[in-house]
Amino acid sequence: MIKYIMRSHNIFLGSLVFCLLSIGANTTKANAQTIYPFDVVYDTEVTLTPIPSTDVSKAFVSGFNSDAPYGLSNFSSINNYSRIDPNTGNLVFVQDATKFGLQGLPIGRDEFFGSGDDKLFGRSSATAAFDFINRKLVGSGTITITGGAGRFSGATGIFNFSETESLNVDPTALLRGKTFLSGSFQTPQQIPEPRMGATLFGIFVIGISSILRRRYL
The missing domain is CATH 2.40.350 (AOC barrel-like)
Known part of the structure; x- marks a missing residue:
């Protein structure tokens, strides 16, 4: 169980970093x-x-x-x-x-x-x-x-x-x-470039999913 929680936590952190990098890319201007x-x-x-x-x-x-x-x-x-x-x-x-x-x-x-x-x-x-x-x-x-x-x-x-x-x-x-x-x-x-709203929503969904998995498994 602990290993699963840690793995979920790492997945969440990795996804968070990816999304933050995506924010930086999406807020650049051409x-x-x-x-x-x-x-x-x-x-x-x-x-x-x-x-x-x-x-x-x-x-x-x-x-x-x-x-x-x-x-x-x-x-x-x-x-x-x-x-x-x-x-x-x-x-x-x-x-x-x-x-x-x-x-x-x-x-x-x-x-x-x-x-x-x-x-x-x-x-x-x-x-x-x-x-x-x-x-x-x-x-x-x-x-x-x-x-x-x-x-x-x-x-x-x-x-x-x-x-x-x-x-x-x-x-x-x-x-x-x-x-x-x-x-x-x-x-x-x-x-x-496209706004960051969709990216922030993605971060929220990933975070909630990770919390719910740890609570019910």
Whole structure:
């Protein structure tokens, strides 16, 4: 009788351990991705401000499109740094001034936002060529999405873009034009596995069965 009780007890403990391990497995979450295509045209304004005693300018870009996808009607790119490449004659834009040998300047960033909490954050790089015949500045580059807010928290992705702005005889004057973006971004989606209720019920049934067997045998 004692041996039977001990054997039943061991069976119960073994079943309990198995069920607890099953709880740990069943409460894990599987990762999935929600993908958002992003193709939009923003009306943009660009300001170039020379940094004294350097050949570098600081650029600020803002954009707007009331019909932009996902309510991201506004775009801004701050703390960009531009310099003419002597080999090509093109403007090079970066968001880390140390690439131009300048220290202590803030790192740039891009942001897409609207009237709500949903936002996208990113980093960009670009080049632009002077089209003096048509009096335009023609550029292209990429935006790497590094995060977000609201339903776009944890977003990642890549946007390619091209842009054109009308040139002005005043190099510090506001440049107006359009930016064409194309790409996609994705956000992580947590999918819960089956709940542990059934497992806990199984533990209860095993325990009651073991007790009843010891009592009536």
